[in-house]
Amino acid sequence: MYNLESLKSQLNQNASTSVQLIDSSLQKLEENKDLNAFISVLTDEAKAQALESDNRRQKAALHSEIDGIPIAIKDNLCLQCSKTTAASKMLENFVSPYTATAVQKLKDAGAIIIGKTNMDEFAMGVSSGSSYFGPVKNPLDTSKDPGGSSGGSAVAVAAKIVPLALGSDTCGSVRQPAAQTGIVGFKPSYGRVSRYGLIALASSLDQIGFFTHTVRDAATALSIVAGLDPKDNTTIDAKSDFSEKLGESLEGKKIGVPKEYFGKELDPQFKTQIEATIDLLQKNGATIQEVSLPHFSYAMPCYQVISTAEASSNLSRYDGVRYTYRSSEAKNLNDLYSKTRGEAFGEGVKHRILLGSYVLGADAFENYFIQAQKMRTLISEDFDKAFETCDVLLNATTPKAPLAIGESSSFTESDIYTVSASLAGLPAISIPCAKVGNSPVGLHLTGNYLQEAELLSIASACESIIQYQA
Numbered sequence: 001m002y003n004l005e006s007l008k009s010q011l012n013q014n015a016s017t018s019v020q021l022i023d024s025s026l027q028k029l030e031e032n033k034d035l036n037a038f039i040s041v042l043t044d045e046a047k048a049q050a051l052e053s054d055n056r057r058q059k060a061a062l063h064s065e066i067d068g069i070p071i072a073i074k075d076n077l078c079l080q081c082s083k084t085t086a087a088s089k090m091l092e093n094f095v096s097p098y099t100a101t102a103v104q105k106l107k108d109a110g111a112i113i114i115g116k117t118n119m120d121e122f123a124m125g126v127s128s129g130s131s132y133f134g135p136v137k138n139p140l141d142t143s144k145d146p147g148g149s150s151g152g153s154a155v156a157v158a159a160k161i162v163p164l165a166l167g168s169d170t171c172g173s174v175r176q177p178a179a180q181t182g183i184v185g186f187k188p189s190y191g192r193v194s195r196y197g198l199i200a201l202a203s204s205l206d207q208i209g210f211f212t213h214t215v216r217d218a219a220t221a222l223s224i225v226a227g228l229d230p231k232d233n234t235t236i237d238a239k240s241d242f243s244e245k246l247g248e249s250l251e252g253k254k255i256g257v258p259k260e261y262f263g264k265e266l267d268p269q270f271k272t273q274i275e276a277t278i279d280l281l282q283k284n285g286a287t288i289q290e291v292s293l294p295h296f297s298y299a300m301p302c303y304q305v306i307s308t309a310e311a312s313s314n315l316s317r318y319d320g321v322r323y324t325y326r327s328s329e330a331k332n333l334n335d336l337y338s339k340t341r342g343e344a345f346g347e348g349v350k351h352r353i354l355l356g357s358y359v360l361g362a363d364a365f366e367n368y369f370i371q372a373q374k375m376r377t378l379i380s381e382d383f384d385k386a387f388e389t390c391d392v393l394l395n396a397t398t399p400k401a402p403l404a405i406g407e408s409s410s411f412t413e414s415d416i417y418t419v420s421a422s423l424a425g426l427p428a429i430s431i432p433c434a435k436v437g438n439s440p441v442g443l444h445l446t447g448n449y450l451q452e453a454e455l456l457s458i459a460s461a462c463e464s465i466i467q468y469q470a
Contacts, residue, residue: 002160004217007069011057018053018068018112022046025070025114028161037155039075040083041115049112049454056110072156072165075116076123077208078197083246086199087131088121088174090318090325090344096167100197101232102166102208107331109224114162120347121360122315123168125149126414127403130348132215135405138181140418144402147177147414150211150212154181155356157211164221165211170201171303172397174209175430179397179442182432184463186210186218189450190425191236193222194229201311205303205422209440213462215431219243222452245457250465251285253458254391260296261417264368267400273434273441274396277466281394284465291390292404293382298375299420305359305372306423312356314412315349380424387448392458397430397442421446429459432468 010016026043046138053068062068073079075087078096085091099107107113120130128151130135138146139159146155150167154177157165167174169187178185187209195206210221219242228237257278262271282288320326320340327339357370386393395417421428426446433443443462447455 001165001213003213004066004069004220005214008065011068018050018057019047021068022050022070022112022114025161028159029114032159032161034138035139035142035155035159036134037118037136037152037159037161038072038115039085039087039133039152040116042082044115046112046114048151053110053112062110064109066220066224069111070114070162071106071111072117072153072162073103073113074114074119074120074150074153074165074167074169076199078199079103079113079116080271081326082116082117084199086122087119087133088344088346088349089132092132092325094324098197101194103197105225117156119152120149122199122349123149123170123173123336124311124348124352128152128177129249129405130346132346137405138402140182140440143404145180145407146403147180147402149173151177153211154178154183154185158183158215163213164217167209167211168198168305169207169209169422170205171422172415174211175397175418175428175442176443177467178412179430179432179440180209180402182440184215184218184429184431186222186429187421187427188222188226188452189427191234192226192450192452194232194235196229196231200314202307203314204310205307215429215456215463216243216246217245218429219456236450238451242453242456245453246460248457248461249285250281250458250461252287253285253389254287254289255281256289256291256386256393258293258296258386258393258395259290260293261395265399265413265416269436270396270400270441273436274443277433277443278394280465281462289389291386291393293386293420295375295378295382296420299379299423299434300416302372302375302379303419305368306376308352308356308419309359309369310356312353312360315353376423379420383424384425392455393446395444397444400438401436417444424448427452427455429455431459431463431467434468
């Protein structure tokens with residue numbers, strides 16, 4: 001299997017060198033160029049860092065167990081002296097003066113970034129089709145959508161270009177594309193990983209997550225990047241080894257199945273596969289019980305109000321005055337603002353800015369934004385009650401198979417089962433469990449707040465039992 005463990009083993013046994021791993025990764029990237037998974041490729045930098053890693057290995061001075069292994073990062077994560085575009089014309093030529101904390105921690109551990117991955121513009125979307133640099137294609141079927149907004153990172157791992165890629169998850173943007181490409185997508189608790197250096201969409205929802213081939217690799221990545229960051233005051237000082245509980249069985253584990261997640265929006269064939277997986281887990285020692293999340297139907301409208309309001313505020317900084325794209329047609333300051341934003345933002349971004357500006361207006365603020373915040377509290381309380389009797393909650397990651405590229409889709413359809421965990425700031429993971437035709441079915445597990453070790457343990461046990469074949 002192409003994962004962190006196998007590559008680490010190759011390096012430790014001198015069956016390969018970091019230079020060879022990087023060359024192989026770059027070659028795979030070139031061979032899969034038609035997938036459009038990358039916006040920029042850091043060939044020279046990656047090769048130079050591979051040489052340094054091999055030298056450290058010879059001197060027994062490695063930084064970590066992932067030293068010398070290739071990775072990729074979503075192009076809304078800043079990397080010093082490299083372009084960070086967020087897949088937008090607005091930032092097409094922006095070169096970051098600093099590196100995101102999570103990215104820096106991986107670099108300090110010796111991981112080698114081979115490139116920045118494609119995505120929906122400013123992470124606003126569920127298809128990776130709104131990118132200024134063109135849509136990303138699903139490696140399982142290039143006529144199909146890979147999901148989004150972190151589609152490029154998902155494809156980079158699914159196509160075995162890299163064993164680990166970073167993405168961002170606001171509503172399901174790591175878990176949903178992971179499900180649609182048949183890999184693992186993991187979002188930790190809000191505050192577990194620093195958001196410093198992540199271009200903001202909705203600050204109270206954005207979280208950095210991981211794409212891998214195994215749950216163990218996701219745990220390894222989290223162990224490296226988690227922890228307090230003085231540059232992000234939402235981070236938590238509770239770093240630990242998230243691999244410590246891996247290997248435990250499902251015996252005695254209590255898995256809750258929210259009845260609201262099995263409604264008419266779930267494809268019957270997907271439902272059949274998820275129910276078969278539940279039966280399999282029960283036969284292997286898990287205690288399955290039905291639970292209720294009564295405010296489930298309000299989660300998506302709640303998200304739409306909060307996320308658009310925060311996006312409108314966050315994107316106000318892109319005005320053509322200080323940096324980024326500037327219209328050459330402007331005749332005065334107001335003209336500069338309107339033409340710059342009109343020319344450089346895509347239609348989806350404009351739509352969310354307008355909606356967000358409306359709900360933050362004096363006439364709508366109390367009726368929409370405040371009410372959405374109250375509903376968010378009720379959604380969190382639903383989870384609190386469910387976790388009184390359950391260790392994790394289980395459902396399908398997505399309700400149906402990927403759409404064709406360019407086919408009209410609403411994020412209310414694709415992210416309906418992932419949004420609630422984002423609103424509550426809970427850790428959640430998607431692992432592949434079956435196939436319907438050529439489309440993977442993702443199994444979505446949600447854990448209690450800051451209980452990543454328990455969630456990863458149960459997810460790893462499920463992974464071992466299911467034994468999904470790509």
